[in-house]
Amino acid sequence: MRCYGWIGAQTSVAGAHISSAGMYESGQLLTASRVIQMLRHDGLYLFLGAAFATLGLVSATFAFLGRKFNTIFFWLSLFAVLYGLRLWLQLPVVRLMMPASAFFGTLSAAINYLVPVPGFFYFDAAGFLGRQGRRISLLLTLFFVSLFLATFIFGPRHELNVANNIVVIACLAALVVQSVRQQAGNEDFVIVRRGLFVFVAFALVDNVVGTFWYRPHIEPLGFAFFLGTLGYVAARRTLQRDHEFNEIQKELDIARRIQSAILPPAYPYSPHFQVAARYSPMTSVAGDFYDFLVAEEKQAGLLVADVSGHGVPAALIASMVKLAASSQRANAAEPSELLSGMNQALFGNTQNQFVTAAYVHLDADSASLSYAAAAHPPMLLLRGGDVISVEENGLMLAAFSFATYSTAVRSLENRDRLLLYTDGILEAANGRGEEFGHERLSSLLAESGSLSPEKAADHIISAIQSWSRIQSDDLTVLVCDYFGA
Numbered sequence: 001m002r003c004y005g006w007i008g009a010q011t012s013v014a015g016a017h018i019s020s021a022g023m024y025e026s027g028q029l030l031t032a033s034r035v036i037q038m039l040r041h042d043g044l045y046l047f048l049g050a051a052f053a054t055l056g057l058v059s060a061t062f063a064f065l066g067r068k069f070n071t072i073f074f075w076l077s078l079f080a081v082l083y084g085l086r087l088w089l090q091l092p093v094v095r096l097m098m099p100a101s102a103f104f105g106t107l108s109a110a111i112n113y114l115v116p117v118p119g120f121f122y123f124d125a126a127g128f129l130g131r132q133g134r135r136i137s138l139l140l141t142l143f144f145v146s147l148f149l150a151t152f153i154f155g156p157r158h159e160l161n162v163a164n165n166i167v168v169i170a171c172l173a174a175l176v177v178q179s180v181r182q183q184a185g186n187e188d189f190v191i192v193r194r195g196l197f198v199f200v201a202f203a204l205v206d207n208v209v210g211t212f213w214y215r216p217h218i219e220p221l222g223f224a225f226f227l228g229t230l231g232y233v234a235a236r237r238t239l240q241r242d243h244e245f246n247e248i249q250k251e252l253d254i255a256r257r258i259q260s261a262i263l264p265p266a267y268p269y270s271p272h273f274q275v276a277a278r279y280s281p282m283t284s285v286a287g288d289f290y291d292f293l294v295a296e297e298k299q300a301g302l303l304v305a306d307v308s309g310h311g312v313p314a315a316l317i318a319s320m321v322k323l324a325a326s327s328q329r330a331n332a333a334e335p336s337e338l339l340s341g342m343n344q345a346l347f348g349n350t351q352n353q354f355v356t357a358a359y360v361h362l363d364a365d366s367a368s369l370s371y372a373a374a375a376h377p378p379m380l381l382l383r384g385g386d387v388i389s390v391e392e393n394g395l396m397l398a399a400f401s402f403a404t405y406s407t408a409v410r411s412l413e414n415r416d417r418l419l420l421y422t423d424g425i426l427e428a429a430n431g432r433g434e435e436f437g438h439e440r441l442s443s444l445l446a447e448s449g450s451l452s453p454e455k456a457a458d459h460i461i462s463a464i465q466s467w468s469r470i471q472s473d474d475l476t477v478l479v480c481d482y483f484g485a
Helices: 032-065 071-089 102-113 116-125 133-154 158-181 187-212 219-262 311-326 335-346 423-427 437-450 453-467
Strands: 016-019 022-025 273-280 288-295 299-307 355-363 368-374 379-383 386-390 408-411 417-421 475-482
Touching: 032 071, 032 219, 071 102, 071 116, 071 219, 102 133, 102 158, 116 133, 116 158, 133 158, 158 187, 187 219, 219 311, 273 288, 273 299, 273 453, 288 311, 288 475, 299 311, 299 417, 299 475, 311 335, 311 355, 335 355, 335 368, 355 417, 355 475, 379 437, 386 437, 417 423, 417 437, 417 453, 423 437, 423 475, 437 453, 453 475
Parallel strands: none
Antiparallel strands: 016 022, 273 475, 288 299, 299 355, 355 368, 368 408, 379 386, 379 417, 417 475
16 A cells, blocks of 8 residues: 555555566566556656655755745755655655665655654744744654654564554644634734645545545645645745844944944044044944044043943943933043043943943143043053053943042153054954954054054054954044144
């Protein structure tokens, strides 16, 4: 008795083969007319097997070549390929092409037990099995793989077929009940439910009617309809995800433009200060921020900040940092008071994310700088070819209401160069996991002494990006040259 379906497949292991005397099946010589008759009878199923396998390969392409791995298409592809392969292995005309080996008969029987596995994982990935879907799929996989291995160990057994039939029919019935219980307004459930009804009806006709009379072999037709509904749902969900992704990209593009707008324009002309800023976010929006709180002819106030985390949440908090800094402009000449005021404004409003910051105030009249920082990497001062670290750190912003800060005061000399930056510069790692680090940055700053601030900033960013091919953090640098009277 033959069956091309998912349920109750029974395969003869008597194996057809070809010899020098002609084609044989079960020891009987086949005539040309018999072979042609077999081809005509099995032609539709040959086509369906090829169609199922082709659909599976196409689905696999969509699964692996999309923006991210698509599990729905992956399980659909395995489901279709296994069903098509099993359908071919059970066709007499295909068995004529196989060597006279019991292995192919065993394989034809064993592969029947693997066909349902990707089907249930598809239902789980599509959300049709509820919260326990993954656990149910794993338990069923264990059961069907056990039948598969048992067939190779003990050979095709009627008992294994019976166990397979009972479990598969019970699972199909449960799927039908589950699909009926789902909300009617969900179009995907409605479509899959119709396909499932057709498939189950055709499978039951094959197995129930075939038990008492002639097996009509219509289950593959029902599977084709069912597979079509699964493919439609997979494609529809993929297109919907692409649409949602495009909408998110549009919103991120708007957010990027808004964030760019909160950054200051180029530093205005000053006979004493030349400032260049470079900002390279890891994603569309970022948590790095810089601002020129003072941009006058004889005074400059430069702020750089780094919000923990990445993406939209960090970008939103970076906007809050700008507001907090702007509210403290009256304290621009006193870095410690400015940071204290920012901390009070941010504390309790950043959803447990913290901010590091460094601020320097430059005064050409007194030829001095005042510097304070909140858990931020030290400012670097290039003077006469030597690099000096300027560090005066307090606690991070927005984390502790009691945080206090102090100010470090240094003299300024003609042609001093200052470098403010975020920790993404220091922590950039190469392929061996080595961070760029403080020493390399100091050497890089020394090398750029003959360059203009604009070219020096570009040189630093370019060197970091060459060191670390994959940017894992936001990158921001401020380069400021001082020219005395």
